[in-house]
Amino acid sequence: MRTQAVVFSKDRALQLRATLESLLLRCTDAAEELRVRVLYKACGEMHRRQYDSLKESFPQVEFVAETDFRIQLLRLLADTPYVLFLVDDNIFYRDFSLGGVLECLEAAPGAVGFSLRLGRNTTYCHTQDAPQRVPGCTVLRDNVLCCRWRGADHDFGYPLEVSSSVYRTAHMLALLHDMPFTNPNLLEAGLSRRTGAVEDSFPQLLFFDRSVTFCNPLNRVQDTFANRVADEPVDAQALAQLYARGQMLDVAAYGDALPDAAHYEMPLRLRSVPAEPEHLSVTDRPFISAVIPVFNGASFLPDAVRSLHRQRYEPMEVIIVNDGSTDDSSAVGAALAAQYPALRIRVADKENGGLASARNAGIGQAGGGWILPLDCDDCFAPEFVGRAAEIISQRPGVNLVFANMQEFGARQGRWNPEPYSLQELMRRNTFPYASLYRKELWEQSGGYDPSMPWGAEDWLFWLSCAPFGLCPHRIEEPLFLYRTHPHGSMYTRMMERWDVVRACLRTLLPALYPAAALLQDHTLVAGMDADTAGVIADIRTRHPRAAMPAFWQGLVHEAAGRTAEAVAGYMHAAAHAPYAQWQPHLRLFMCNLRLGRKKAAHGAAVQAVLRRPELAPLFSGYRELDLQALLPRNMCPETPPR
Template sequence: MNASQPTQSNILGLVFSKDRAMQLQAVLDSLRLHLRDPQAMRLAVLFRASSPRVGDQYRRLRTRYPDVAFVEETEFRSQVLSLIRPSEMVLFAVDDNLFVRDFSIGDICAALAAHPDAIGFSLRLGRNIHRCYMRDVPPAQPAFIPAAPEIVKFSWPGAPHDFGYPLEVSSSLYRTAELLALLEQLPFTNPNTLEGLMAANAQLYAAARPGLLCFEQSVAFCNPVNLVQTVCPNRNGADPAYSVQRLSDLFDQGHSIDVTLYSGFVPQACHQEAELVFRGGTETKPSPPHRPLVTVEMAAYNAAGHIRRAIESILAQDYEPFELLIVDDGSTDDTAAIVAEYRDPRIRSIHQDHANYAAARNRAIGEAKGHYLLVVDSDDTIAPGYIQAMVAHAEQNPGADYYYPAGLTLVDDAGRPTGVVWRYEEIRDSRVLIAVLFTLGKSVIPEPGSLVRRSLYERTGLYRPVETAADFDFLCRNAGQMRFSRVAGSMPYYYRVGSGGLSRKYQQRNEITAAALEEMISRYPAEILYPQLAQVSDPAERTCRFHEYLMMTFYSHAQTNAGRFSEPFRQRGDRYRTLMIESLTKTGRLSQSVWSMTGNQRPLELFRCAVDRLRSGRPDEALVYMDETRSGGFEMSGLDYARAVAFVQLGRNDQAIAACRAELNRRPNPDAEQLLTQLGQWASLEPSVSPNQTANPSIVSTT
C-alpha cells in the first residue's frame, strides 16, 4: 500500500441492520469468506432491535464476532457521523448484502487514489448488471473504461437507473472527508433517509467527481427477500418462508445461511432475490412463541359513567400477557371507587393531582412495564381479539414502531354504533405524513387504539403537557423519526363521540395547533412541507412560492375553523402575506401577483382563482380568495353562491344556507334556490348523514 493510501486503521466498514440477525450473520460470514485483506478494515454494525428477543439475538452475534463493534442505535444521525468521522474511507453495507467473489480493500483504495475524479467505488455494480430490480427494467449499460486490473470506471451523471445512483449505502466505499461535508448538512434519521438524501444531492459532485469505479464483475449484491423498514415502499420478495419472523425463529433454533453456496454467484441486478439455503439447527420441538407484554394505558378523568365498560372490554381479551394501567387524573366523581372494585392482578391504578390528559399519558408511559403500549380511552371499548390482532401484526412487521387501526367505529353515549366509521389510510413514508399534517392542520393517524413500541418514546421524548391536541403536537414534532404501519385486519375499536371534553376547547386547540404548525416551519426543510418546491430551482422564486404557500395554508386553516377562534391562524397568515409581498418586491415580480393587482381586474382575477380552487376540491383556499375579492368592497354576481358551494364542501351547512340567502337577496339565482332547497332537506336527515358526502351543486362561472 503506497503512502497516498489510507492506513488500515482508518478504513471503516459500517453495516446497518434492523431486526435481521440471521441476515446480518450472512453479511459478516460472506465478507470474512471473500475479503482477502480483512486486517485492512475495521468493522462496525449499527443495529436496531424492535423487541427484546431480537436484541438478544444481536447480543449473541456480538459474542460470536468479538472483532466487530456492535453499536445499538439510539440517535442514528449523530452515531453515523461519530462512527465515520475518524476514518479516511468508509464502506457502507446493509444486512441483506451477500459477498460472492474475492476482493481486496487495498485494491479499491489504490484505484480511488489513482482516479481522483471518481466519487466512490461500488461493489455491487459491474458489466454483469443487466436489470434494475426496483423498477423491473433492463437498463442500458454505460461506457466502461479500464481503470486497473479487473476494475473499470464509467461516467455516472445521466447514466440509467443503478448506474446513475452513485451515493448509496448498500456496499459502496467513499472518501470520508468529502462525504462528511454533505452528511453534516443533511437531516437523515435512518439508513433509508440517509441514502435518499445522499442520492438527492449527488449532482453536487457531478462536475468534480463524474466517475464511478467498480469491479469488472460484481463482488456483492442485495438479496431483498423481506422488508423491515416502512420509510420507503421498496420492492421485496413475498415468500413467507423468508419473513423476518420466520428467519428470526430459525436463528433461535441454531440455523444460519450457508454463505459458501453463493461463492461465484453472478447477479444480474444490484438487488436480486436468491433462494436461501440454511445449515445447522436443531430438530427439537420449537419453544412456545415469544409473546411480549402489552401495557394497556388508560387516562381517566371523571370517567365514572363509562370506565366500567372500558375495563370489562380489556379484561375480556384473549391475549396474554398484558397489564391495564389506569392513571386517574384527579377525578372528583366515583372513578377511583369503580376501579377499586376490580381485584384483577393485571390492573394497576395510579392517582395524580388533576393536570390534563397529556400529563396522564406521560405518567402512564413512564410507569408502563410492557414492550408495547396500547392506548384505550376511558370512555371507549375494544372488541374481543383486538390486542391479539394488533400484536400479531406488529410482530410480523417489526420495521415500524407505531401501529394504528384501519378505522374507529363511532358509538353514542350508550355504546351503540352510530353507523359511522372513521377510516384511516396507509402512510408508509413519514415525509408524506409531515406534509399532510401541515396542509390539513389535523392528524390523519389515530391515537386511540394504536399500539406503540415503548422504545419510541425513548427516542422522541414524551408529550407536551398541553390542554388539548397533544397527539397532533407530538406528531408534528416527531413524524420524521416515527415509522407507521396500518393494521388492516384489526378488530373494531369503539370510539365514543361525546358532547363535552377536549373536543370542545376550540380556542385552546387552535392556539396549540397553530403554534405546532409554526414550529414545523423551523423544524423541517421547505421541500418537506411543500414538496412542489423541489421543481423550482431559482432561490428567489422558491422563497416567494414558499411564503405564498405558508400564507394560503394558515388562511385556509382560519377558514376551516371560521367562527371558532380562528385568529391564531389568521395572524400567521397575515405575517406570511407580508413576507410574500416583501419577497415579490425584492425580485421585481410584485406587479405580476394577483395579491398586488389594483382596479377592476383584481377582484375578477381573485374570483377566477377561487373558482379554480373550488373545482379542484380545495374549498378552504377558495374561501381565502373570495374573502379577498370582497375585501375591496367589490360585489360580484355569484360570489355568495360560490361561498355557499365552498361551505357545503366543508360540511358547514348553516353558513351555506346563510350564503344562499345572501345571494338570493341580491339577485335571482336558480342554482342558489336549488341548493337552499337541498340544504333544507338535508337538515331533516340523521346526524350521521353528512351533506357534503352527496352534494354536487353547480359551481358558478367566472364569466
C-alpha cells in the first residue's frame, strides 16, 4: 500500500469509531490503497477498555499505544511514500478515491499536499470565527482544484496541518527530523512555523471542489492550546459513558451534511447497538501460547516442556515447532503431548528455516493473545507464568513481562537486564528472548526476521516492536533459566563476530539508526569473514525473497570491485525490501555512477533521498539531482553552479 492514515486520538473512543467507520465507508479504494494506524493515548481504565473494544471491531486497523509520540510517529511515517493525517473527530461524509488523490499529487509535483477538508464550500474558518475567501483556482482534473496557498485566507493559507491532508512522506520526514514535539498539537504548531521551507518549491495546494470530510469540534481533550470548540460542547467523559452504554455516532446519518468550514459543528446523531461487551476482569487469566522451536534438540525438549507443566497454569497451549530436525524431535514432542494433556501440546513439522522462521510458524498457529517463546534447551522456574499473569491482571497497560536470567549447565552466570528505554535498547538488548508478550506486538512488527546471521533475532524483534509501544515489566527474581553448553553454542560463534552481526542488525532498521552510522556499518559488513558469508548464502537459499542478505552480499562484491555482481544484489534488495529501506538505492546510485549509467544513477538517488531526506547533503555535489524539486528547503544544501 502506498499510503497510511495516521489517526491521532486521546480518550475519545466514540468519536474515533465514527472516524474509522466513515473513512472506511467513504474511501472507495481503502482496501487496496490505505493502511490505517491509530496512535492513541488512554488516560484511565475505562478509556483503555474502550480502545480495546475498538481493536476487536476494526481488526484491519493497527492500534499503537503512545509511549514516545515523536519517536513512534517518525518511525511509523517511514513505511509508506504518502501519509494521510487525521484526528479522532473527523467525519467523512462524501465518497472519494485515494488512488485518485495520489494520481493528482503525482501530476502536480509543485503541490505541498492534498486537503480533504477544503473545497469551494468551506467559506468560513471556525477556528478564527471569520469568513474566508476561496482563492483563485485552476481545475487539475474533474472535481480537483489547485490553488496557490501563500497569502490565501485562513484555512486555505494553512497548508501543513494534521487533521485531513495527504502529504508526501519525504516532505514530512524532512520537516520533522529536527523538530521537537510531544503531541499532535505541538506537531501541527511546529509544522505551521515551517511553511517557509515549502513556499518556493511547493506553492500549490490541491483539494476537491467540495470537501469530503470535516472535524466536528465537540470537545477538547488537550490542554496545550485553547482551541475553539462547539458552542454547545459535549464533554469527552460524557461521550465515553454513552459509548459504554452502547451509543455510537451514526456515520451514515452525516451523509447530508453541508459543511461550510473545515471544523463544522453538527449535533450528535447517535444510534444504539448492543452494549459494550464485558471484558476480562482482573481475576481472569490471559490465554498463553508457549512456542518451542526445536532443531535436533530431542534430548533437551522434555526438560523445557516439564518446566511449563510445573507452572500449573491455565489456560495455556504449547506449540512445538520441529524445524526440519533429523533426530526424533517430532516423536518426542508427540510423546510429551500424550504425557501432559493439560498443556494442549501440538507438534508442527516444517522444513528447516532457522530459529526466527520456526518461531513465526508457531506463533502463526497460536490461539492465545499472549506469546511465550522458549527454546528447547531452556526452562522457566515454576512460578514465572503465574507471576507474569498476575502482573498482567494488575497492570492492564503492560504488554511485555520478563524476569532476570539465571544460567545453568557449563556456566552459572546471571543477567539482570538494564531498565528499558529505546536509546538503551538501540545500544544493546535489554530483554530476554523468553519474555511473555502480547501477540499484537508480533503482528504489528512483522514478526521475527529470518535474515540475521548467527543470531540476535530476539534483539532485532524487540527493536522492531518498540515503535508500537513497548510497556515492559521486569520480575526481579531469576525465573528464566538459560542453559549453557560446555563446547560453546551459536551464541559463542555470534559473539566472535559481534561487530558484523550488530552492523547487519542495524541495517535491517533503516529508519531507526542515523544514516551516517549505517554507512559505517556497510564497511563492517563488507569485511565479513568467510564463515559469515557462507551463513548468509545459506539464508538466501532458504529464504530467496529476503532482501537484506542479498544487500550484504552486494557490499562484499562492491568492496572486492565486482560492481556488476553488487548491482545484482542491490537490485534484488531494492525490489523485495520494505519501502523504508533506502540503503540498496544509495548503493545502486554509487555503483551506477561508477559504471557510467547516468539515468540509473539518477533514479536510484531520487529513491534514496525520498526514503531518507537526511541523505540530501551526500548529493550536494551531484548536479543532476534537483533536490529542491524533491524536498522542503530546510533539507536542501546549496546547489553548486552548473
